[in-house]
Amino acid sequence: MSTLQYIDTHTHIHFDDFDGDRKEVSDRMSDMRVGAIVVGTSLETSLQVVKLAKSVSNVWACIGVHPNTVENFEPINSRVNSGEIDMSKVVAVGECGLDYFRSDGTSKEERKRQQNLFKEHIEFAIQHRLPLMLHIRSGVGDDGKSAYDAHNDALKILQEYKKEHGGGLRFHCHFTTFGVDMAQEFLAIDERTTFGIPGVVTYKNAKDLQELVKWLPLEKILSETDAPYAAPVPHRGRRNEPVFVIDIVNAIADLRGEDREVTRKQLLANSQRVFNTNA
Numbered sequence: 001m002s003t004l005q006y007i008d009t010h011t012h013i014h015f016d017d018f019d020g021d022r023k024e025v026s027d028r029m030s031d032m033r034v035g036a037i038v039v040g041t042s043l044e045t046s047l048q049v050v051k052l053a054k055s056v057s058n059v060w061a062c063i064g065v066h067p068n069t070v071e072n073f074e075p076i077n078s079r080v081n082s083g084e085i086d087m088s089k090v091v092a093v094g095e096c097g098l099d100y101f102r103s104d105g106t107s108k109e110e111r112k113r114q115q116n117l118f119k120e121h122i123e124f125a126i127q128h129r130l131p132l133m134l135h136i137r138s139g140v141g142d143d144g145k146s147a148y149d150a151h152n153d154a155l156k157i158l159q160e161y162k163k164e165h166g167g168g169l170r171f172h173c174h175f176t177t178f179g180v181d182m183a184q185e186f187l188a189i190d191e192r193t194t195f196g197i198p199g200v201v202t203y204k205n206a207k208d209l210q211e212l213v214k215w216l217p218l219e220k221i222l223s224e225t226d227a228p229y230a231a232p233v234p235h236r237g238r239r240n241e242p243v244f245v246i247d248i249v250n251a252i253a254d255l256r257g258e259d260r261e262v263t264r265k266q267l268l269a270n271s272q273r274v275f276n277t278n279a
């Protein structure tokens, strides 16, 4: 593959949704010069993404345990220490954080479990000088809107570690759907915070997110699909895949009223800066 044109900074092409045509999906990425960071959600899938990244050029890996996966982080840590997990193409830690949206997320014990798991990821990321790939999803309040409970707890935890570790703690908000106010909370903790913009930005009702995309400096925006989920318009409702990140990058440029080529280049450079995804 020649030089990259686009990067999908969060994708799951190791999931079985792609078992039937993973080669074709990967060929389309080569043809369109789209790179990707494949993201683990458990020990098993973290091993898969490391293997995939090793075998495909312009694919990098992110390892960790999703907050809804009931597993400890230690088995990943010990495999890194023993050398069984090769870190050469691991560019981030996660997806990690807090998810109070899914079932059970409201019990006190479950919240505590997720918070402890999150802290293990933070300590590992600091030790290995890697950025965190944050997954934060809050419960829904009585008014039908986000309660921001998981966001507020995550901010508290990040703030604690920031006090102790300063610049050694770096994080990226994956699948950003919130608006300017919440983005400002993250930026107050670390002005280097970056935001992964998914296909949701192309949905008509995503007004807060669209406002955020217009408000943020372009240097703080990263493009992602979260494939197989959340395909952008005009693919909405179908299985998502990394090459659809092109539609997302174009939508970001159009929303901001900026040149598509300028936007494309800057988003690629942003990923190289944050995740060291240098082809």
Ligand SMILES: [Zn+2]
Pocket (backbone or CB within 6 Å): 010, 011, 012, 039, 095, 226
């Ligand atoms: Zn994901």
